Amino acid sequence: MDFLVEEQVWAIVMVVVGSLILSLCSKLEKAHEAAFKDPRDRYGKTKEEMKPKTMRGNIMTVLGGGLCFGGMILFLINI
Numbered sequence: 149m150d151f152l153v154e155e156q157v158w159a160i161v162m163v164v165v166g167s168l169i170l171s172l173c174s175k176l177e178k179a180h181e182a183a184f185k186d187p188r189d190r191y192g193k194t195k196e197e198m199k200p201k202t203m204r205g206n207i208m209t210v211l212g213g214g215l216c217f218g219g220m221i222l223f224l225i226n227i
Contacts, residue, residue: 153226155223156222156223156226156227158219159218159220159222159223159226160219162215162216162218162219162222163219163220163223166211166212166213166214166215166216166217166218166219167212167216169208169212169215172208173205173208173209176204180205
């Protein structure tokens with residue numbers, strides 16, 4: 149294999165972008181959970197108010213995982 153074909157380069161880019169999205173999602177979720185663990189912020193709030201909103205995390209996880217998985221499949225198809 150002397151050269152990477154164009155589809156393989158796109159696949160590598162997809163995997164890198166997907167892993168960056170997953171990394172960013174992980175950092176944001178950890179920061180969000182750390183803010184809810186502070187007992188000073190929990191005083192007087194009900195459990196419904198304390199539940200973290202994870203819709204952004206779910207979307208980022210599905211998007212990042214899909215990009216990584218799609219990139220791996222695209223790379224392997226064009227070997």
